[in-house]
Amino acid sequence: MALSDFDELDIAIVDAVRSAPRGSWRELAPVLGVDPATISRRWSRMQSERVAWVAAHLSGGAMPSCAYVEIDCTPGRSGEVADILAADMEAASIKLTSGARDVLVLAQAPDLNTLSDYLLGRIGRVPHITRVRSHLVTRSALEGSRWREGALNPEQRRRLRAEAEARPHTPAVLQAPDYRIVRALNIDGRMSFERLAEHVGLGPVAVRRRLTRLEEAGLVTMRCDASRRLSGRAVAAVYFGSLDAHEMKSAEGRIRTLPGVRACSLVAGPYNVIVDAWLRSTGEAHDLERKMSEVLPALRIQDRSVVLRAVKLLGHLLDAEGRSVGYVPLLAEDPVLDGGDATSVELVG
Numbered sequence: 223m224a225l226s227d228f229d230e231l232d233i234a235i236v237d238a239v240r241s242a243p244r245g246s247w248r249e250l251a252p253v254l255g256v257d258p259a260t261i262s263r264r265w266s267r268m269q270s271e272r273v274a275w276v277a278a279h280l281s282g283g284a285m286p287s288c289a290y291v292e293i294d295c296t297p298g299r300s301g302e303v304a305d306i307l308a309a310d311m312e313a314a315s316i317k318l319t320s321g322a323r324d325v326l327v328l329a330q331a332p333d334l335n336t337l338s339d340y341l342l343g344r345i346g347r348v349p350h351i352t353r354v355r356s357h358l359v360t361r362s363a364l365e366g367s368r369w370r371e372g373a374l375n376p377e378q379r380r381r382l383r384a385e386a387e388a389r390p391h392t393p394a395v396l397q398a399p400d401y402r403i404v405r406a407l408n409i410d411g412r413m414s415f416e417r418l419a420e421h422v423g424l425g426p427v428a429v430r431r432r433l434t435r436l437e438e439a440g441l442v443t444m445r446c447d448a449s450r451r452l453s454g455r456a457v458a459a460v461y462f463g464s465l466d467a468h469e470m471k472s473a474e475g476r477i478r479t480l481p482g483v484r485a486c487s488l489v490a491g492p493y494n495v496i497v498d499a500w501l502r503s504t505g506e507a508h509d510l511e512r513k514m515s516e517v518l519p520a521l522r523i524q525d526r527s528v529v530l531r532a533v534k535l536l537g538h539l540l541d542a543e544g545r546s547v548g549y550v551p552l553l554a555e556d557p558v559l560d561g562g563d564a565t566s567v568e569l570v571g
Contacts, residue, residue, distance in 0.1 A: 228273070228452050231256070232264055234373040236274050236448050239265070241370075241382035243276045243411055243444035253381050272545040273449040276411030277536055278404050279552060281365075282440035284396050286330040287337040288314075288359040290489060290496055291345065292323035299350035300324035304533045306348050311550055312340045316534040319460065321527035326460060329356075330552070357491035363474040364486040366498070367445035371453055394439030399424055400432055404442050405553045408537050411444050447535060449544035455482075455500040458529035459507045461514070463495045469520040476517050482510050493524050504528060
């Protein structure tokens with residue numbers, strides 16, 4: 223399939239959707255200064271060419287246990303290993319990388335015991351793996367849903383941010399139908415309430431009410447992702463570093479100001495900070511490392527890898543250009559919940 227050329231308006235639309243993932247085109251039109259039909263037409267083109275998509279994942283008190291997993295492989299077999307793991311629900315994101323690891327996996331499971339079973343059992347049985355090192359994620363300092371290309375001006379960002387922050391945060395209980403809603407939205411985060419109702423087995427009004435409750439409670443996060451071809455940031459890099467415990471709180475705010483930093487996790491291991499970045503060239507890899515040292519003198523970068531290919535991103539299978547060409551649900555179809563049909567959660571933040 224021949225791919226379209228994308229321009230600054232396309233990138234601005236994607237950035238607006240990142241701030242309002244389920245916002246209507248009528249709501250986004252005055253912010254972008256174009257008519258709703260233009261936004262709809264351009265988004266439909268990007269979605270049909272699979273270069274931009276919206277997906278949901280559990281967050282806050284419902285966030286699963288996660289770990290970064292470094293995998294060494296028999297020479298020439300890393301792609302095969304990645305393809306095998308890509309079929310696993312627990313392997314949320316997978317990257318083929320340069321440097322001291324062949325494959326980097328973000329693994330997740332509903333709880334630590336289930337995650338441990340996956341790390342100690344399933345991964346060790348995959349052929350051609352020679353070594354596995356896992357690092358439990360203790361905190362997400364910067365989540366990928368907050369990534370922006372910088373295509374919007376300050377006033378546009380302010381308007382979208384004000385709408386997002388207007389939502390109150392209320393306690394909630396996660397129930398079986400809610401899991402089905404999130405599972406469907408992982409495939410297509412902009413799915414209509416009518417189609418969601420078909421997936422969940424409830425009426426559209428009930429589905430809308432449940433999703434609103436989940437979002438207000440911070441139990442589900444909607445995020446917009448795009449291929450590297452659309453963004454122009456063709457290079458992804460991962461940095462592995464260490465911070466003293468007393469520096470971590472102040473470091474979180476500073477690292478969010480760095481251009482190119484897409485996500486940052488605190489982990490338990492020989493290093494305790496993992497930073498994901500999107501760059502325009504390999505030459506920017508050391509430039510960003512230098513900027514990190516200036517903004518965070520206490521951060522000691524111990525290793526770094528360039529991503530040779532992203533195989534999977536939060537359940538979405540990617541081709542060589544980073545387009546979403548398939549998906550593996552992040553949630554089981556019929557989750558087992560404490561108490562039969564609901565589980566209480568402690569809200570974060």
